[in-house]
Amino acid sequence: MTIMKNRIKGLFVIFLMLGNLLAFAQNITINGVITAEDDGFPLPGANVIVKGMSIGASANFDGEYTLEVPNEDAILIFSYQGFSSREVTVGTQRTINIALRTDVNELDEVVIIGYGSTTKKDLTGSIATIKSEDLEAVRSTTADDFVQGRVSGVLLTQTSGQPGGATSVRIRGSSSINASNEPLYVIDGFPVDNNSDNLSAGVAEGPSINALSTLSANDIASIDVLKDASATAIYGSRGANGVIIITTKRGLNGEVQINYDTYVGVSKVIQKLDVLDASQFAFYVNESRYNGSGEPRFYTDPNSFGAGTDWQDEIFRTAITKSHDLSIKGGNQDIKYAISGSYLDQEGVVIETDFKRYNFRVNLDFKATEKLSIENSLSLNKTDFNTARTETTGGTEVASSAITGAYQFNPLLPVFDPEGNYTKGNFIVQNDGTFVNDVNNIQEQIPNFPSPVAYQNLSESQGKATRILDNLAIKWDFAEKFQLKTTLGVDMNISEQFYFRTEEIDFGNTPGAFAAQAKNTATSYLAETTVTYTNTFSNRHRLNALVGASWQDFNIETLSGNALGFPTENFGSNNLGLGLNPGVNSNIIESRLISYFGRVNYILDNKYIFTVTSRVDGSSKFGDGNKYGFFPSGAFAWNVSEEEFLQDSGLYLKLRLGYGIIGNESIAPYSSQSTFKPTYHSFNDNAVVGQLPSTPANSALKWERTEQYNVGLDLGFFNDRLGLTIDAYQKNTDDLLLNLQVPSQTGYIQSVVNAGSVRNQGVELGINAQLFQGGFNWDVNLTGAYNKNKILDLAGLDNIPTGFGILGISNWQLLEEGGEIGAFYGYVSDGIIQLDDDPATTPTFATDTFTPGERKYKDLNGDGVIDADNDRTFIGNPIPEYTFGINNTVTWNNWDLNVFMQGVYGNEIANFNRINLENLNGQGNVLLEAFSNRWTPENPSNTYTRAADGPRNIVFSDNYVEDGSYLRLKSATLGYSISSKFLSKMNINKLRLYATGKNLFTITNYSGVDPEVSFGGQNNNLSAGADFGGYPTSRTYLLGLNINF
Structure with missing residues (x-):
């Protein structure tokens, strides 16, 4: 045992x-x-x-x-x-x-279209989508900034680097000359007005503020860009320039999700202009005086002045940006909610400029019964901003702009005089370095304008805006396969602007201080009803039909006042009654749009897709016989990859054809009616108010009409790891809405008529590639587009000069059949007059004399005299022929990297800034390059003129037209997500740290501060590509944190 x-x-x-x-x-x-x-x-x-x-x-x-x-x-x-x-x-x-990683087939992704949605594989039109995950890699204060370079065929230009500044967006070129070329924006189903002119209070010194700057980027779920007529015709008269549909984030069924995003950043101007320092400026003044008027050199020891004042350093600063964004989403089967709030505080890189934004949004979805549901989208936005007068608009006040003043102001002058007052342009620096306020010495003085620092610190240009956008939708499934949807909405924007300029910085043409206030209330009401029918027959036929009616009312109320010569400046712009010659203006502008529309989409065997759309719009803007317009479209797509011979090939192939007619009614209300403007006359020695005819009635005025053709090809290889989209289009726009000057004997100033036609032709390319998948992921998206604009006809009104007066130069653009909208028109430079040139064979202006060292121009008609009628020609085009973008997204373990580059090619810029900065007349500062390489008998330069004071014939020529092409590293973001094991104990789902750089470098031949330049705000059809010294673009570095609970 x-x-x-x-x-x-x-x-x-x-x-x-x-x-x-x-x-x-x-x-x-x-x-x-x-x-x-x-x-x-x-x-x-x-x-x-x-x-x-x-x-x-x-x-x-x-x-x-x-x-x-x-x-x-x-x-x-x-x-x-x-x-x-x-x-x-x-x-x-x-x-x-x-x-x-989400494994949704790209072809099954939902795409938002007008009054509905579909999938990418069922699309017949040209539509591009930007998803929320694509937006997270970019930090931008404006929603439209996301489409730049990311959607082919879209040209976005930042018209001002000012915080909250407006952008100009062109989809498939410019089709109109005087009417708006801006696309229609639809936010959560509400067509909104993004015309900054309509939404701005309009104080003369105020900025052009972007209406979309009120929208927080973190609220956006997707952006869909509708480009061709078959996609945009459902919006009829407002679809000619394309449609951008912005959909905001909504609630979800499940546990509450809380997201907090914050970042802080610093910004600096991307480039300064290299101008003369104090010593160089003293040499320059000496030489210009001696060469021009023969006076002895004023400064005996220019080197003693040293560097002097760098006015660019004085006015530009390192700006701080702070942002906080909090959102809460959740819900159950019956009610879902998305609530968000955000705050943005953005300083401008110019002193005394900033932009603050407060956002609050509530999106609710309520399922009342099995057949009845209610959706509501409410947003409340408030913005406050301080701005700078940044661009010269004419006359001699070139340095009244804070920016141009920083380039041109006298570097010999300090910021303050010995008494602590700001110096002015008429202060004269003596030979011993002292200076006096030499108001009366006209011969010696530089023009009397304030320094840029004084202008910014002694003037106030403030604004504030409040926007309420609410859209309520009621959906009722009243029968099987049928849904009735009724939408009621309101968009109200209240904008106020305040301007005050102290007596110390007057320009000599107004006595004492000047103040102005303005208030603008723009309200739009919307009522729409649609009925949708959706059905599938025999598993072969899919049908979706929609009919609807829309009514939208627009109302703009303005009130403004101004005065000057105040006995006290303590109240700023808040007591206009104290001033002299107070002026008051008020206005009410009303318009209305009534529409009926429908769309039928039929799909056979998932192979053959047909879409037919039509819309009838009635607008109060046009003449009695032309208030209604009919805008039809049709499209066909053949999904070749569904055919048996391709089903198992791994290849996706779809062909698309589209045609449509769309309109443009983006002109001022009452353009078809006779209008008058108030005027003052003396009657019996008394001033009386009368009415002066302004525009004659035109009962025949009608829509601009755009006919568009589109051919598209969609390709997918290797189970859609490589995707390719190609579109070719032609847009012909007839019955252009033109503002024409009329003979003065008629008693009118101008008239709006339908005349002429414009064509845009182009090709668009989009490539999406998943280069690597698995632990290391690398996605590349490329976009490219070509567009050619041409004026086909001006109805006998050829050679229409445009271009407002600036520096004594006017009509620097010309509209001509065969030309392009906004093309530059001027003289052709022929170098510099040299000592050995023959006066008899060297053509000059009739008012000029033969002077070596001055610029000479080509005598195009060979008559021996340079004149405006015979010796000007087209010298440049501001519209890029090519636009492109490259977006790289890399993820590896917890790291993510996004690098985005964007650029344009084939456009020119009219660098008006150089006209002053190369005009070596001994007054304002000039470019170091121009002075160092100026013409002298010892240095017979053929590029820059001699230095000489006195009057000089300033004309616009190709000498100031430069190549505007560029390639820019627009943004780069590096992020790191903290490992979940460190977060689970704190109930944090995700914590991501990121760093972003914006406008990191630019490759360009343009000599100015920034090649992304445009003048005139959004509606800059005839002033695009002109550089007058606008608010500079900044380089920004951000550090941010994103937390999901």
């Missing part, structure tokens, strides 16, 4: 040891969290199995899992419905956190 017991004990010990060894071999415990890669949220129910075995586990509600594997060579497969599976070898890891 004892022996048996010992044997049993021995066997028990052996089995126990073997069991422990087996247990040790099989008891490798792995745990972790399974989340979604795009938003970091846990994936409850996600599966993890050991490859080749029946061992597996499921994640709990928090995405957590625990699994025992046999050994370190085990391979785990993580999967979840709608996401790509991932395989990971265990190795020495004991905690494996996995982020799964």
